[in-house]
Amino acid sequence: MENPLTPEVLADPVALTRALVDIESVSLNEKAIADCVEEVLRGVPHLTTFRHGNTVMARTDLGRATRVVLAGHLDTVPLNDNFPSTMRGDLMYGCGTSDMKSGVAFALHLAVTLPDPRYDVTYFFYEAEEIESKYNGLTLVGQAHPQWLQADFAVLLEPTYGIVEAGCQGTMRAIVTTHGERAHAARSWHGVNAIHGAGGVLDRLRSYEARRVTIDGCDYREGLNAVRITGGVAGNVIPDRCEIEINYRYAPDRDPAAAEAHLREVFAGFDLEVTDAAAGAAPGLDAPPAQEFLAAVGAAPIGKLGWTDVARFAAMGIPALNFGPGDPNLAHHKDEHVELTKIRDGAATLHRWLASA
Numbered sequence: 001m002e003n004p005l006t007p008e009v010l011a012d013p014v015a016l017t018r019a020l021v022d023i024e025s026v027s028l029n030e031k032a033i034a035d036c037v038e039e040v041l042r043g044v045p046h047l048t049t050f051r052h053g054n055t056v057m058a059r060t061d062l063g064r065a066t067r068v069v070l071a072g073h074l075d076t077v078p079l080n081d082n083f084p085s086t087m088r089g090d091l092m093y094g095c096g097t098s099d100m101k102s103g104v105a106f107a108l109h110l111a112v113t114l115p116d117p118r119y120d121v122t123y124f125f126y127e128a129e130e131i132e133s134k135y136n137g138l139t140l141v142g143q144a145h146p147q148w149l150q151a152d153f154a155v156l157l158e159p160t161y162g163i164v165e166a167g168c169q170g171t172m173r174a175i176v177t178t179h180g181e182r183a184h185a186a187r188s189w190h191g192v193n194a195i196h197g198a199g200g201v202l203d204r205l206r207s208y209e210a211r212r213v214t215i216d217g218c219d220y221r222e223g224l225n226a227v228r229i230t231g232g233v234a235g236n237v238i239p240d241r242c243e244i245e246i247n248y249r250y251a252p253d254r255d256p257a258a259a260e261a262h263l264r265e266v267f268a269g270f271d272l273e274v275t276d277a278a279a280g281a282a283p284g285l286d287a288p289p290a291q292e293f294l295a296a297v298g299a300a301p302i303g304k305l306g307w308t309d310v311a312r313f314a315a316m317g318i319p320a321l322n323f324g325p326g327d328p329n330l331a332h333h334k335d336e337h338v339e340l341t342k343i344r345d346g347a348a349t350l351h352r353w354l355a356s357a
């Protein structure tokens with residue numbers, strides 16, 4: 001295959017977005033796009049390029065005091081009759097336009113066109129963000145070559161519609177189980193109904209008042225919800241067991257241990273088991289490059305409510321925020337698209353931030 005990422009395409013973030021979208025790269029099928037990106041980066045004299053699996057990174061080594069990471073995932077969710085890209089006026093449609101090849105285009109465009117950024121920059125293009133974390137290129141490189149990721153600050157180019165979404169909320173799943181005693185439904189007074197017992201759990205959820213927390217000027221709104229309920233033995237049996245699955249989204253001032261302690265307090269007296277937990281990430285906006293980035297964007301940051309890979313950076317001790325041109329509400333949708341003006345504006349913002357002396 002001829003590499004579609006020609007110098008003319010690399011010079012224009014819009015054309016580059018389109019070229020990247022038109023290289024199909026559903027998770028676990030990133031080899032072709034990684035090959036194209038690697039070939040481009042290896043041809044840039046001011047960069048040193050590395051590859052691990054289908055994750056490609058390149059770095060400047062200008063001896064600057066500060067190093068920042070610009071990161072984007074190369075994969076997309078499965079195609080949905082939305083490949084290759086199409087144009088309608090000022091909108092580019094197609095799988096990955098918003099999430100997140102327009103963001104990847106920012107990083108690749110800057111990698112090629114900015115030989116002397118004000119900080120040393122690590123450009124990080126990784127595989128398999130959309131699927132289980134054991135495939136995630138950021139996780140894999142973090143384990144195999146943690147030194148590749150050493151930095152003072154990271155920008156994750158996920159869709160945020162051109163504003164800064166800082167930090168991210170943590171997420172926890174738990175099962176609350178109520179217990180009873182089986183009996184024939186005709187003589188139900190001999191048993192204890194575990195499904196009725198679940199009413200006590202639901203009452204606590206219905207009366208629960210979720211917190212709103214402000215950290216570094218960013219609002220985080222928590223949520224505690226039942227997302228599944230299972231129980232019952234047969235149509236004529238009083239059930240002895242009912243399980244309520246709980247999903248808890250918590251602000252980044254709580255770590256998983258504090259989140260679990262809170263759940264145990266809310267459901268005191270019930271049998272609770274945590275089945276899955278992921279830490280959130282504090283907004284980390286006090287780092288000087290973050291402050292300078294906010295000044296370049298010129299708009300107030302908001303808290304990121306969903307979980308993103310900024311939490312993986314935070315776990316490595318690197319403050320990170322989300323910034324990208326796509327509309328996060330369109331990610332993973334069939335009619336996913338991106339506004340060309342958002343691509344041009346966002347690329348100009350990043351250039352302003354990295355190029356200013």
Ligand SMILES: [Zn+2]
Nearest residue numbers: 099100129158
């Ligand atoms: Zn994404």
